[in-house]
Amino acid sequence: MSLRGRALVFGDDVSTDQISPGKYLKLTEAEAGLHAMEGIDPTFSSRVRQGDLLVGGRNFGTGSSREYAASSLRIAGIAAVIAPFFARIFFRNAINQGLAVLECPEAGRIREGDELDVDVVAGEVRDLTQGFTLAATRLPPHILALVEAGGIVPWLERRLAAERAPQGPPAGEARGPASGEQQGLAAERVP
Amino acid sequence: MGLTVSEKIIARASGRASVVPGEIVWCAVDLAMVHDSSGPRRLGPLLERLGAEIWDPSKVIIVTDHFTPANDQTEVEIARVTRDFARDRGILRYHEAEGICHIVPLERGYVRPGMLFVGADSHSTTAGVMGAFAVPIGVTEMLGVFVTGEIWLKVPETTRIEWSGRLRDGCMAKDMVLKVLGAIGDDGATYQALEYGGEGVYALPFDERIVLTNMAIEHGAKAGIIPPDEVTFDLLGGAGRDAAVYPDADARYLRLIRERADLLVPLIAWPGAPDNVAPASAAKGERIDQGYIGACTGAKYTDLEAVARVLRGRTLASGVRLLVAPASKDVMRRAAESDVLSTILAAGATLLPTGCGACAGLGHGVLGPGERCISSTNRNYPGRMGHLEAQVFLASPITVAASAVTGVVTDPRELL
Numbered sequence: 001m002s003l004r005g006r007a008l009v010f011g012d013d014v015s016t017d018q019i020s021p022g023k024y025l026k027l028t029e030a031e032a033g034l035h036a037m038e039g040i041d042p043t044f045s046s047r048v049r050q051g052d053l054l055v056g057g058r059n060f061g062t063g064s065s066r067e068y069a070a071s072s073l074r075i076a077g078i079a080a081v082i083a084p085f086f087a088r089i090f091f092r093n094a095i096n097q098g099l100a101v102l103e104c105p106e107a108g109r110i111r112e113g114d115e116l117d118v119d120v121v122a123g124e125v126r127d128l129t130q131g132f133t134l135a136a137t138r139l140p141p142h143i144l145a146l147v148e149a150g151g152i153v154p155w156l157e158r159r160l161a162a163e164r165a166p167q168g169p170p171a172g173e174a175r176g177p178a179s180g181e182q183q184g185l186a187a188e189r190v191p
Numbered sequence: 192m193g194l195t196v197s198e199k200i201i202a203r204a205s206g207r208a209s210v211v212p213g214e215i216v217w218c219a220v221d222l223a224m225v226h227d228s229s230g231p232r233r234l235g236p237l238l239e240r241l242g243a244e245i246w247d248p249s250k251v252i253i254v255t256d257h258f259t260p261a262n263d264q265t266e267v268e269i270a271r272v273t274r275d276f277a278r279d280r281g282i283l284r285y286h287e288a289e290g291i292c293h294i295v296p297l298e299r300g301y302v303r304p305g306m307l308f309v310g311a312d313s314h315s316t317t318a319g320v321m322g323a324f325a326v327p328i329g330v331t332e333m334l335g336v337f338v339t340g341e342i343w344l345k346v347p348e349t350t351r352i353e354w355s356g357r358l359r360d361g362c363m364a365k366d367m368v369l370k371v372l373g374a375i376g377d378d379g380a381t382y383q384a385l386e387y388g389g390e391g392v393y394a395l396p397f398d399e400r401i402v403l404t405n406m407a408i409e410h411g412a413k414a415g416i417i418p419p420d421e422v423t424f425d426l427l428g429g430a431g432r433d434a435a436v437y438p439d440a441d442a443r444y445l446r447l448i449r450e451r452a453d454l455l456v457p458l459i460a461w462p463g464a465p466d467n468v469a470p471a472s473a474a475k476g477e478r479i480d481q482g483y484i485g486a487c488t489g490a491k492y493t494d495l496e497a498v499a500r501v502l503r504g505r506t507l508a509s510g511v512r513l514l515v516a517p518a519s520k521d522v523m524r525r526a527a528e529s530d531v532l533s534t535i536l537a538a539g540a541t542l543l544p545t546g547c548g549a550c551a552g553l554g555h556g557v558l559g560p561g562e563r564c565i566s567s568t569n570r571n572y573p574g575r576m577g578h579l580e581a582q583v584f585l586a587s588p589i590t591v592a593a594s595a596v597t598g599v600v601t602d603p604r605e606l607l
Contacts, residue, residue: 013377013464015572022552022575025228026258026265039574059378059411063572064551065229065313067329088382088413089313093329140215142343152331156241156338 001120001148003079003100005051007127009112012057014040016090019061020068032068033075048076053118055110056083061090070094080118082107082125082136095143098151102136109134120147193439195349196416197384200324200436204307212348212445217341220250221306224318225333226292227255229311231276232269233330234337246340248281252301254292256546257553290519290545293317293405293487298521300427304419305434309336314487314569316412319404320397321427322419322435324384327408347384347413348445351438354391356453361604363497364395364402365489365567365587369458370450372409373468381411383445386438388418391452397422398493405488406569409465457590457602462563462571462582471590474600481564482507482595483576484588485516485543486550489567492522492531494588499531501592501606502538508598513591514556516543538596549576558583565594 018039024032037044054073060083061069070093073081080100084107094101100120107125110116114129123138139147149155194202194209202210204218225234230253238245245251255273258266270287277285286295293314296302304322309315311333318325326344328336336342352371358364372379385407392400400417407415417423419435459474461467484490484498495517507513515535517523523545526532536542549556550568557577558564564576564583571583584600593603 013572015464015570015575017552017570017572017575021579023557023577025551025553026269029233039579059381062377062411063313063570065311065315065327065329067229067233067331070329085378085381087378087411089327089329089408092332096329096331096335142215152335153237153240156243156335160241160243160338 001100003051003053003118003120005053005079005116006049007055007110007112007114007116008048008052009055009110010040010057013059013062014056016061016063016066016069020066020072025066025068029068029071030075033072036072036076045076048078050077051079052077053116054078054081055107056081057108058084060086062087065089065093067093067097070097070099074099080120082110082118084108095146096152098147098149100147104134104136106134120144192443193441195384195438195442195444196322196386196418196436197324197347197349197414200305200307201344201346203305210346212346214346215343216346217343218307220309220336220340220342222250222252222301222308223333223336224252224254224292224296224308224310224315225330226253226257226312227259227269227273228257229330229333231273234334235272235276237334238337241338243338245280245337249283251282251337252284252296253277253282253286254295255287256291257551259288259546260544262554288520288545290521291487291547294491294518297321297401298519303427303434304423304431305436309333309342313408314405316407316415317401317405317487319407319414319416320401321423322417324414324416326414347382349384349386350380350446350448351386351388351444352448352450353389354387354450354452355389356391356451357394358391358452358455361457361589361602361607362455363587363589364399366455366458367391367450367452368402368406368409369460369468369585370455371448372460372466373458375410375448377409377464377466378411380407383412385410385412385415387415391450392417393420396493397426398491401491402488409569457587457604459565459590459600460571460585462584464572465570465585471586471600471602474584475602477584477600478563479511479565479584479594479599480562481556481558482511482513482591483549483556483564483566483568484591485514485548485566486568487518488569489588490516490518490522492525494567495522495526495531495535497589498592499534501589501596501603502540503534505538505596507539507595511595511598513538513540513595514543514549515540516548516556517545520545552577565591565600567591
């Protein structure tokens with residue numbers, strides 16, 4: 001899963017109140033998506049382009065569990081979010097929404113407007129403008145499967161379809177992805 | 192090797208004898224809570240799309256607290272969708288306008304020691320006050336729980352916070368939270384579980400303990416947990432003892448934080464983030480326009496009692512408004528039956544409906560550009576309570592009340 005796009009860079013502790021302000025909570029998901037990042041950059045929705053890569057500072061997505069924070073970025077066109085580390089609810093929400101999130105300790109080296117090439121599977125962020133490659137934490141296979149499926153809803157659709165199929169679920173798929181322990185993932189970072 | 196409380200509950204919920212931090216396990220969920228913003232309006236269409244049913248309606252709680260009482264037709268519609276969903280899907284634990292989603296399940300005795308609880312709201316860590324492992328999740332994640340009754344969790348490392356001594360007069364549990372937040376930051380426990388202990392914690396009334404687990408999320412934590420004691424069991428009418436979970440003597444902690452409650456002074460968080468912490472006395476004289484007593488954090492019965500104590504025989508500073516939104520209808524009733532509510536109103540405060548309200552930038556009491564508020568709530572990121580250029584100080588209810596009397600940020604001990 002490779003993503004190429006332009007970096008939009010933000011600082012530390014960007015909160016969900018800034019990514020998707022509370023006053024938009026009562027809107028639909030699609031409507032709220034038009035106001036992504038409005039609480040920190042009112043020009044964001046006019047300058048963001050499909051496939052842009054959002055680079056955040058430490059603790060990106062701190063605050064509430066509102067899923068609009070993740071879905072707004074996806075709807076705005078953001079292909080992946082890269083940050084040294086994330087607030088854990090935002091991290092899981094992004095995955096469940098099919099929005100790739102990469103924990104990249106040195107993300108602070110990326111500058112506004114840099115052209116990036118991100119390999120989500122390998123956990124690599126290449127800055128083509130500055131000419132360096134940064135390591136990012138690799139997502140465990142069962143988490144990657146959720147991202148690649150487009151989020152938990154399409155993933156559940158597949159799983160339920162398999163369970164309802166007359167021949168029964170395919171081997172090993174009966175209970176969804178194998179546990180991390182079975183796949184030897186205990187050392188990988190997932191909040 | 193011994194286990195922490197969180198590890199024991201996760202092991203039980205995942206059908207294992209033991210788990211270690213870092214393991215990813217599938218857990219059976221004992222109780223799942225959603226509210227009107229995170230719940231049926233989003234989950235209903237998704238369940239229909241999947242053609243799926245709720246795995247066990249008796250394990251689901253729905254609380255309408257964000258958009259009630261309705262302010263416009265959109266909110267009317269959200270409340271209706273929520274109500275219909277509960278009726279059509281056989282969810283009996285449905286509560287509309289009865290209080291905030293983190294308080295009502297505690298008042299009703301739904302949350303029990305040892306449970307694995309998930310809630311579609313970040314402050315769902317609150318339920319850990321009952322000795323449950325309570326994890327906040329997003330709404331799509333909740334869809335998975337509704338359909339399967341399970342959730343995958345990575346077993347968190349545990350940080351233990353030990354409070355020795357007892358709080359002195361003028362300090363509250365909010366000051367304990369702010370103290371630790373100031374020390375470790377709003378990302379200081381990211382991905383971790385917090386386990387609380389020590390005399391300073393167990394000397395607190397239950398209402399006050401709620402503040403500790405409620406604001407576990409403000410440290411970035413996945414859960415905050417207080418192992419139960421007699422106070423907990425009394426609240427449950429003697430139930431819950433059999434399922435109570437305690438840490439092993441040789442449990443392994445990532446970090447042990449020791450604090451002294453007896454040395455604490457009233458604290459505030461400067462506007463911008465909950466970890467901008469300083470003594471209230473250091474912000475002395477900072478002008479405020481509004482005091483806000485509200486939210487799951489700061490409008491429980493003992494909070495209103497503390498506010499009334501400061502306001503008794505006093506009036507609000509000229510030009511300052513004090514808004515009080517009780518955490519539940521039960522809290523409001525108790526305050527009305529005692530002299531707490533009349534004392535607060537006599538001082539000039541405004542009573543608001545119970546609900547999330549301005550804490551979440553909703554309902555009544557949101558702030559305008561340049562306005563300054565001191566609030567008993569849990570979060571003060573830019574824009575949280577309304578306008579991006581409004582400023583919010585976080586403080587204990589007693590500090591908010593003292594500041595509303597003087598019109599400037601005030602150490603409450605000056606008025607006691």
